[in-house]
Amino acid sequence: MSTSxxxxxxxxxxxxxxxxxxxxxxLLRRVWRxxxxxxxxxxxxxxxxxxxxGVSGLLPHGPIDQAPQDRLQGPSGRYWFGTDxxxxxxxxxxxxxIFTSLRVSVVSVLAAAVIGTFLGVLxxxxxxxxxxxxxxxxxxxxxxxxxxxxxxxxxxxxxGWVNTAIAITVVYAPIFAxxxxxxTLSVAGSEYIRAxxxxxxxxxxxxxRHVLPNVAAPIVVQVTLxxxxxxxxxxxxxxxxxxxxxxxxxxxxxxxxxxxxVSTAWWTLVxxxxxxxxxxxxxxxxxxxLRSALDPRQTSGTRPRRQRLTGTRGRTS
Amino acid sequence: xxxxxxAAVRFGGALLTLFGVAVVVFLVLRVIPGDAITASxxxxxxxxxxxxxxxxxxxxxLDKPLVVQFFSWLGQVLTGNLxxxxxxxxxxxxxxxxxxxxxVELAVLAAVIGTAAGVLxxxxxxxxxxxxRDGTAQTVALLGLAVPEFVLGAVVVAALASYFGYFPDxxxxxxxxxxxxxxxxxxxxxxxxxxxxxxxxxxxxxRSAAVExxxxxxxxxxxxxxxxxxxxxxxxILRNASVPIVTITGIQFGYLLGGTVIIEQxxxxxxxGRLLFTSIENRDYPLVQSxxxxxxxxxxxxxxxVDLLYRVIDPRTRAA
Numbered sequence: 259m260s261t262s263x264x265x266x267x268x269x270x271x272x273x274x275x276x277x278x279x280x281x282x283x284x285l286l287r288r289v290w291r292x293x294x295x296x297x298x299x300x301x302x303x304x305x306x307x308x309x310x311x312g313v314s315g316l317l318p319h320g321p322i323d324q325a326p327q328d329r330l331q332g333p334s335g336r337y338w339f340g341t342d343x344x345x346x347x348x349x350x351x352x353x354x355x356i357f358t359s360l361r362v363s364v365v366s367v368l369a370a371a372v373i374g375t376f377l378g379v380l381x382x383x384x385x386x387x388x389x390x391x392x393x394x395x396x397x398x399x400x401x402x403x404x405x406x407x408x409x410x411x412x413x414x415x416x417x418g419w420v421n422t423a424i425a426i427t428v429v430y431a432p433i434f435a436x437x438x439x440x441x442t443l444s445v446a447g448s449e450y451i452r453a454x455x456x457x458x459x460x461x462x463x464x465x466x467r468h469v470l471p472n473v474a475a476p477i478v479v480q481v482t483l484x485x486x487x488x489x490x491x492x493x494x495x496x497x498x499x500x501x502x503x504x505x506x507x508x509x510x511x512x513x514x515x516x517x518x519x520v521s522t523a524w525w526t527l528v529x530x531x532x533x534x535x536x537x538x539x540x541x542x543x544x545x546x547x548l549r550s551a552l553d554p555r556q557t558s559g560t561r562p563r564r565q566r567l568t569g570t571r572g573r574t575s
Numbered sequence: 576x577x578x579x580x581x582a583a584v585r586f587g588g589a590l591l592t593l594f595g596v597a598v599v600v601f602l603v604l605r606v607i608p609g610d611a612i613t614a615s616x617x618x619x620x621x622x623x624x625x626x627x628x629x630x631x632x633x634x635x636x637l638d639k640p641l642v643v644q645f646f647s648w649l650g651q652v653l654t655g656n657l658x659x660x661x662x663x664x665x666x667x668x669x670x671x672x673x674x675x676x677x678x679v680e681l682a683v684l685a686a687v688i689g690t691a692a693g694v695l696x697x698x699x700x701x702x703x704x705x706x707x708r709d710g711t712a713q714t715v716a717l718l719g720l721a722v723p724e725f726v727l728g729a730v731v732v733a734a735l736a737s738y739f740g741y742f743p744d745x746x747x748x749x750x751x752x753x754x755x756x757x758x759x760x761x762x763x764x765x766x767x768x769x770x771x772x773x774x775x776x777x778x779x780x781x782r783s784a785a786v787e788x789x790x791x792x793x794x795x796x797x798x799x800x801x802x803x804x805x806x807x808x809x810x811x812i813l814r815n816a817s818v819p820i821v822t823i824t825g826i827q828f829g830y831l832l833g834g835t836v837i838i839e840q841x842x843x844x845x846x847x848g849r850l851l852f853t854s855i856e857n858r859d860y861p862l863v864q865s866x867x868x869x870x871x872x873x874x875x876x877x878x879x880x881v882d883l884l885y886r887v888i889d890p891r892t893r894a895a
Contacts, residue, residue: 398595401875403830413855497725520733531726538721
């Protein structure tokens with residue numbers, strides 16, 4: 259519970275959720291106690307294992323191996339999820355596709371989280387013209403519907419997974435900046451930060467040790483939700499032919515290929531589509547679980563009151 | 576009732592944002608490898624001599640400083656000249672003018688269906704938080720969020736083809752102006768597909784807002800006075816939960832303007848999304864630039880309208 263404790267003076271009494279004092283394992287345990295969060299953890303562990311299996315080379319068929327004599331076979335012991343129009347193993351391609359999706363999403367969301375949090379904390383802490391400029395930049399990037407901005411960037415940069423990741427990073431960094439700015443603003447005005455400034459503690463240390471732990475909670479929640487959006491964006495771009503390029507396995511590309519086959523070979527669509535859906539559900543449940551685990555209201559006195567009121571309503575209606 | 580000062584600040588901010596949007600769109604086009612010359616001439620541009628290239632650059636204005644180029648482009652855009660498509664030679668403004676109504680119609684249909692379904696489902700879930708119908712409604716919403724629209728669209732198109740023998744095609748598209756029923760019978764499927772995700776988001780927002788409002792003292796007072804449950808739900812809870820609902824609806828409507836790319840592609844609707852996608856595929860950059868600009872402007876305007884709207888529906892926000 260207290261392995262990663264910041265110095266005791268970082269007690270945000272009046273503002274900011276007191277979340278920096280929980281270790282990651284304690285946090286995971288709290289998520290595990292929530293039924294939705296538990297499903298989320300199980301799903302994501304399963305997906306990561308399948309992704310690793312997909313690129314391990316341990317599967318009987320490779321994701322791009324073609325077996326023309328076995329075209330469009332249904333699921334069987336030999337081909338677990340069946341084969342596509344080139345006789346490629348759908349199982350191997352789905353697992354490898356999960357890896358592709360996770361790789362793009364994790365890389366882009368982490369980059370966006372680092373850049374966005376940096377900008378947001380800077381804006382919130384320094385205020386003044388820095389805040390104005392960063393705020394205006396965020397507003398401008400927010401003026402584009404997310405998928406449109408990603409599309410425009412990928413069309414400018416060219417397709418491929420790195421460019422897809424760059425596009426998602428650009429789309430998501432401003433969101434992280436906005437999420438980080440709010441709590442930073444409230445922490446920056448608090449007494450212990452002013453006291454720290456008077457004591458001559460360097461700004462960098464104030465930011466790292468006292469501000470960052472307070473913005474960590476919303477950022478962590480945002481990361482999981484951003485990941486689910488990134489999975490959808492990557493597969494949508496690949497579906498349109500602008501993301502991962504053939505013959506590499508990608509869930510969006512597989513769904514696109516399956517469009518004309520689905521009435522005769524349902525398995526070509528069902529397995530990659532299910533993989534996308536399970537990834538998104540897993541990340542959303544994990545995000546919701548993290549949110550309630552990190553919500554300070556869940557641990558303080560407001561909860562019993564809410565429950566009591568819920569009970570009252572249950573009786574009257 | 577709306578406050579002139581507030582309106583001036585908000586409109587000024589929107590104008591500033593739009594200017595920034597123009598800068599971003601202009602710069603993204605400049606990032607693209609190759610310039611207007613390579614874009615319009617293809618590989619032949621490699622055979623140009625120094626002098627030919629210089630004269631072409633002068634013709635396109637590429638030899639001027641970037642700032643001058645930007646303002647001359649902006650001046651053209653403001654006077655309604657969005658450039659000319661490199662592929663068809665038609666003016667971008669006329670191509671966009673023909674495509675935009677289809678996208679707007681699709682977005683409006685999806686938003687109406689999605690909001691109605693989402694609010695109903697959300698109020699249904701919020702009427703008994705934590706009970707089985709809440710759980711069921713939330714699970715349905717999570718599924719609605721998790722199934723990507725291109726998967727749902729692909730399934731719907733496949734089903735339409737095998738059960739109704741209907742194959743979406745741009746050639747057989749019926750505009751709203753020529754036949755309302757013919758048009759709606761084509762637009763309803765993509766609109767329903769888009770409405771699923773829309774409804775899921777509206778449902779989640781409605782539910783959490785309604786659950787919160789239902790805890791408020793004035794709701795307990797109303798209940799204590801013996802106001803019927805249905806009236807409490809519609810007059811007290813829904814009315815007070817409407818600000819977040821309007822917000823999420825507005826935000827999503829803006830996103831729909833850009834998010835129709837995939838659906839228009841799958842259902843072969845000649846809307847703005849499809850125009851944008853084809854122009855990306857054809858490397859028709861003037862058309863990409865102007866379609867992105869039009870969508871972004873629409874998005875900013877919709878957000879502005881949403882802001883105005885909740886000052887109208889909720890007097891409390893006017894003080895802020």
